[in-house]
Amino acid sequence: MKYYSTNKKAPMATLHEAVVKGLAGDRGLYMPESIKPLPKEFFDNIDKLTFQEIAFTVAKAFFGEDVNEDDLKNIVYDTLQFDCPVVEVKENIYSLELFHGPTLAFKDVGARFMARLLQYFIRQEGKEQVNVLVATSGDTGSAVANGFLGVDGIHVYVLYPKGKVSKIQESQFTTLGKNITAVEVDGVFDDCQALVKSAFMDDELNKHMKLTSANSINVARFLPQAFYYFNAYARLKAMGKADEMVVCVPSGNFGNICAALFGHRMGLPVKRFIAANNANDIFYNYLQTGKYEPKASRQTIANAMDVGDPSNFARIYDLYKGDHDAITSLISGATYSDEQIRETMKACFDTTGYTLDPHGACGYRALSEQLQEGETGVFCETAHPAKFKETVESVIGAEVAIPERLAAFMKGTKQSVEMSKEFEDFKNFLLKR
Numbered sequence: 375m376k377y378y379s380t381n382k383k384a385p386m387a388t389l390h391e392a393v394v395k396g397l398a399g400d401r402g403l404y405m406p407e408s409i410k411p412l413p414k415e416f417f418d419n420i421d422k423l424t425f426q427e428i429a430f431t432v433a434k435a436f437f438g439e440d441v442n443e444d445d446l447k448n449i450v451y452d453t454l455q456f457d458c459p460v461v462e463v464k465e466n467i468y469s470l471e472l473f474h475g476p477t478l479a480f481k482d483v484g485a486r487f488m489a490r491l492l493q494y495f496i497r498q499e500g501k502e503q504v505n506v507l508v509a510t511s512g513d514t515g516s517a518v519a520n521g522f523l524g525v526d527g528i529h530v531y532v533l534y535p536k537g538k539v540s541k542i543q544e545s546q547f548t549t550l551g552k553n554i555t556a557v558e559v560d561g562v563f564d565d566c567q568a569l570v571k572s573a574f575m576d577d578e579l580n581k582h583m584k585l586t587s588a589n590s591i592n593v594a595r596f597l598p599q600a601f602y603y604f605n606a607y608a609r610l611k612a613m614g615k616a617d618e619m620v621v622c623v624p625s626g627n628f629g630n631i632c633a634a635l636f637g638h639r640m641g642l643p644v645k646r647f648i649a650a651n652n653a654n655d656i657f658y659n660y661l662q663t664g665k666y667e668p669k670a671s672r673q674t675i676a677n678a679m680d681v682g683d684p685s686n687f688a689r690i691y692d693l694y695k696g697d698h699d700a701i702t703s704l705i706s707g708a709t710y711s712d713e714q715i716r717e718t719m720k721a722c723f724d725t726t727g728y729t730l731d732p733h734g735a736c737g738y739r740a741l742s743e744q745l746q747e748g749e750t751g752v753f754c755e756t757a758h759p760a761k762f763k764e765t766v767e768s769v770i771g772a773e774v775a776i777p778e779r780l781a782a783f784m785k786g787t788k789q790s791v792e793m794s795k796e797f798e799d800f801k802n803f804l805l806k807r
């Protein structure tokens with residue numbers, strides 16, 4: 375399979391090249407040249423398959439031309455060593471719990487899958503060490519760091535905004551050591567992302583070391599997230615509830631919903647999608663006006679979605695050839711203030727007993743407001759509520775237990791490198807490595 379750039383000014387790439395480069399030379403995002411539809415029989419029988427079996431079929435459609443089948447199966451089964459349950463929250467509204475991975479984040483799947491795929495290519499090729507740069511507003515860093523931890527031949531630099539991620543999040547990527555270096559940037563998430571993007575464009579740096587990204591712009595990170603949506607359909611089908619499925623994705627960089635849209639293009643029977651946002655309403659405004667106007671990100675209590683210029687918008691735009699009508703007829707939007715998010719968490723807990731995290735709350739609320747007669751709604755619960763313990767507890771007035779896996783990270787010692795937001799500083803630091 376060849377991959378083209380959304381900016382159409384860079385040469386086509388192989389999967390290997392697309393994974394290693396992350397961003398195309400013209401700053402565009404890689405897109406697969408074709409998206410293979412899956413056969414009707416697959417969907418007819420999907421409710422009898424496990425999450426792993428479903429994912430392997432989907433993975434073959436994406437990567438089967440480029441990865442040996444046995445190795446691909448190993449990568450998929452190694453990545454998905456946990457479940458992805460669909461839980462009823464209230465009538466016709468279900469939570470797709472994407473937080474049962476190693477760091478309790480949905481990004482665990484893409485991160486681990488990418489680490490294993492990159493390792494597969496490095497082993498084929500020889501010895502050169504690969505350096506992964508990743509900017510995080512919280513959850514990406516922990517998922518990537520843990521996905522890559524101990525994978526030989528790869529070093530990871532996690533850039534995060536100083537003081538703007540929760541203690542639990544921070545502990546998940548600053549306490550690991552080994553092949554993981556945490557870089558604490560004096561700025562906001564967009565500054566971290568800008569440093570990473572500049573590094574990829576810098577010739578001197580790229581001669582010095584082999585760089586790749588693990589942000590959701592990387593095809594190996596965002597595409598595997600499609601597995602979740604096939605699984606959601608399968609589990610709802612088993613309950614006889616899949617006929618008019620509406621999928622609602624709390625979105626920041628739009629990688630997760632973009633993967634869901636790829637699933638739809640492959641034939642996954644989703645009636646329509648909702649992209650739920652916090653106060654960062656760039657996509658919402660695009661849906662209303664047809665104009666994409668990035669802004670500086672705004673800090674909210676759903677901080678993993680504090681993105682003012684969502685990278686994967688370019689992919690969604692490309693997928694529908696820029697046709698605003700096509701996009702708005704399939705996807706609607708929602709945007710919520712912190713106050714509304716709190717209100718929703720409290721109301722949901724009081725009426726249903728289900729504990730939402732601030733991100734999932736955006737999804738739940740959008741479905742509650744927009745679901746129509748006869749439809750079944752599934753929203754992604756993208757993080758375990760314990761990752762936002764203080765916020766959640768103060769809102770619902772009840773205690774949220776910290777799962778053992780999270781508590782273990784908190785016991786480690788923080789190690790990080792302090793950095794300004796100036797590219798020259800970051801570059802000099804990398805040149806000395």
Ligand SMILES: *Cc1c(COP(=O)(O)O)cnc(C)c1O
Pocket residue numbers: 479480481513514590624625626627628629630631678679733756757
């Ligand atoms: C990353 C993240 C999101 C946003 O996902 P995108 O793919 O960037 O749209 C939502 N919720 C949580 C908890 C996240 O970590």
